[in-house]
Amino acid sequence: MTFENVTKLLLAKTLFFPENFKDTEIEFAGASDLMSDFLAFSKENMLLITGLTSPQTITTAAVVGATGIIFVRGKEIPDNVVEVAQDLEIPVIVTDLSMYIACSVLYNNGIKDAMGTDRMIDKNG
Amino acid sequence: MAEEKNDVDKLVEMLSKVFVNIKIKDIMTSPPIVVTEETKLKYVKDIMRIKKISGMPVITRNQNLSGIISIEDIIKVYDSGSFNDRAVNWMTKNPVFLNEDDTLMSFLEANEKLNYGRYPVINRNKKVVGVVTKLDILEWMFKKLGYIYVHDQRREETLNKRFTSLLTGEQYEETRIDFRYDIDYESVEMVGIAATKLKKFLLSKYIKNDVVRKVSIATYEAEANIVIHSGSKGVLYCLINNDHVKVFLEDYGKGIENLDKAMKEGFSTATEKIREKGFGAGMGLPNMKRFSDRMTLISSPNKGVKVEMLFYI
Numbered sequence: 001m002t003f004e005n006v007t008k009l010l011l012a013k014t015l016f017f018p019e020n021f022k023d024t025e026i027e028f029a030g031a032s033d034l035m036s037d038f039l040a041f042s043k044e045n046m047l048l049i050t051g052l053t054s055p056q057t058i059t060t061a062a063v064v065g066a067t068g069i070i071f072v073r074g075k076e077i078p079d080n081v082v083e084v085a086q087d088l089e090i091p092v093i094v095t096d097l098s099m100y101i102a103c104s105v106l107y108n109n110g111i112k113d114a115m116g117t118d119r120m121i122d123k124n125g
Numbered sequence: 126m127a128e129e130k131n132d133v134d135k136l137v138e139m140l141s142k143v144f145v146n147i148k149i150k151d152i153m154t155s156p157p158i159v160v161t162e163e164t165k166l167k168y169v170k171d172i173m174r175i176k177k178i179s180g181m182p183v184i185t186r187n188q189n190l191s192g193i194i195s196i197e198d199i200i201k202v203y204d205s206g207s208f209n210d211r212a213v214n215w216m217t218k219n220p221v222f223l224n225e226d227d228t229l230m231s232f233l234e235a236n237e238k239l240n241y242g243r244y245p246v247i248n249r250n251k252k253v254v255g256v257v258t259k260l261d262i263l264e265w266m267f268k269k270l271g272y273i274y275v276h277d278q279r280r281e282e283t284l285n286k287r288f289t290s291l292l293t294g295e296q297y298e299e300t301r302i303d304f305r306y307d308i309d310y311e312s313v314e315m316v317g318i319a320a321t322k323l324k325k326f327l328l329s330k331y332i333k334n335d336v337v338r339k340v341s342i343a344t345y346e347a348e349a350n351i352v353i354h355s356g357s358k359g360v361l362y363c364l365i366n367n368d369h370v371k372v373f374l375e376d377y378g379k380g381i382e383n384l385d386k387a388m389k390e391g392f393s394t395a396t397e398k399i400r401e402k403g404f405g406a407g408m409g410l411p412n413m414k415r416f417s418d419r420m421t422l423i424s425s426p427n428k429g430v431k432v433e434m435l436f437y438i
Contacts, residue, residue: 035349036408039342040415044334052403056349059317060403063324063341065334080314088321 001026001111003068003091006047009105010070012095015077016085024067028114031103035060037115042066046114049102053077058084058092068092072099134240137259138233144266149232150225152265153246153255156425159184162191162213166202169194169212181256182245183216188252190245192216222247225254232257303330304363308351308376313402316352319361320345323372330365332438340370340436343416346409347374347432353399355379355430369418370436381424388414 003021007014024045031049032038035056038048044065050057053075061069068091071077077094085092095102159182160169173179173196180195194216202208202215222245223231235244236259246255304326306319324341332340344361351359355378362373386392388410395405414420417434424430 033403034406034408035403036346036406036412039346040408040412044338050403054402055314056316056403059321060345062321063317063338063345065338 001109006106007093009109010095010097010102012070012093015082015092015094017091018089021067021091026067027112029106029111030114031099038064041115041117043114049099051075051099053081055081055084057081058088058090061090062088066090070095070102072097072102133259133263137262145228145230147229148225149223149227149229149246149257150255152229152261153225153257154261155255156423157182157245157253157256159253160194160212161186162211164212165208166199166206166210166212166215167208170199170208173199180243182253183212184253190220190222190247190251190253192218193220193245195242220245223257229262232262301364302362303365306361308348308359308361310352313352313399313404316349317345319348323361323363327370332365332370336370336436336438339416340372343413343434344372346412349404350409351376353395353404357429368438370438372434374432375429377429380426380428380430382426384422384424
């Protein structure tokens with residue numbers, strides 16, 4: 001799925017989008033408000049779904065090599081957050097949907113789990 | 126027949142009279158280099174070689190003093206022992222020690238009678254907290270007197286060092302450091318600047334993506350620890366070698382009180398305010414260990430934290 005499709009599905013607004021991500025295929029995503037969760041359990045090229053709108057979210061995305069960030073629950077995004085995103089070239093979109101709903105929409109459209117912490121349940125069920 | 130005292134001894138004695146009330150804990154080298162009773166002699170020997178020391182205290186698992194092992198003991202092993210033997214079998218038992226609250230006078234008295242090279246120092250709870258040698262005393266005195274003392278060539282290296290590896294004892298020149306960044310911000314919101322700058326740097330050096338990712342993540346956690354927990358400034362160094370990348374982070378803050386706890390996933394001392402910022406999940410040190418191939422951490426309360434992480438390329 002492309003970023004454009006994700007944006008459409010989540011009725012999201014684009015805050016920053018570098019052109020070179022236009023054709024990037026998104027396969028995996030994970031959700032958390034704890035940055036350490038992303039740092040511990042993540043895949044490269046994943047999407048970060050979070051309610052934490054601060055600059056460290058962007059730097060976390062940069063060090064794990066994430067494709068982009070989705071801010072949920074229609075949060076007001078501070079300017080300095082967008083500035084860091086521009087500096088580190090991380091795409092950022094913001095949706096009014098809650099974290100739970102945003103995740104289920106993406107899941108139902110084939111985006112897979114990036115964290116790999118739920119092996120105890122059958123994800124195909 | 127009384128042996129003629131050498132110059133160092135005379136000097137120590139003379140100067141010591143001025144400073145007799147100084148406590149040993151202000152002079153000793155701390156934390157000390159120690160081995161446990163179970164340590165195999167081949168490692169004891171390596172530690173002596175790498176650290177350029179001729180002896181060290183042997184401790185029990187509870188950090189109590191058990192003995193002292195020196196080059197002389199190692200020589201005896203060459204004659205009649207095996208380097209797979211444990212330190213406890215070859216050390217000198219019931220060694221002479223000092224208390225950290227003892228004064229310089231106690232050192233002089235012990236030295237007068239025994240003239241050993243080094244004395245282990247213990248605290249009130251009988252844990253080994255330092256080692257004191259004649260050279261420590263001299264060094265300390267000259268520092269106090271404001272002189273730069275004339276040191277021999279062997280010590281020069283140590284004195285002018287910028288940086289000594291905690292893992293191997295290798296020493297690096299300032300010019301050998303490939304990347305340096307000062308972590309001098311206190312806002313949690315700034316966390317990640319050092320890690321992302323290091324990431325850019327490593328990519329520019331054509332280090333493989335998956336290695337860069339591991340280095341960046343582990344560095345990010347270490348950087349967060351400095352900003353959130355140390356209450357001080359810190360510095361990040363990185364060296365690229367043929368087969369590995371090394372990252373060092375150092376701060377001068379309050380240190381880690383209980384390292385065993387800190388290494389447990391989920392344990393955190395972070396405040397509510399820090400947690401609101403998405404940190405304090407108690408995953409910092411475990412994540413650093415997870416993403417690095419080797420990690421060494423040295424800390425004690427109020428003495429800051431030094432971390433060294435090694436990543437194979």
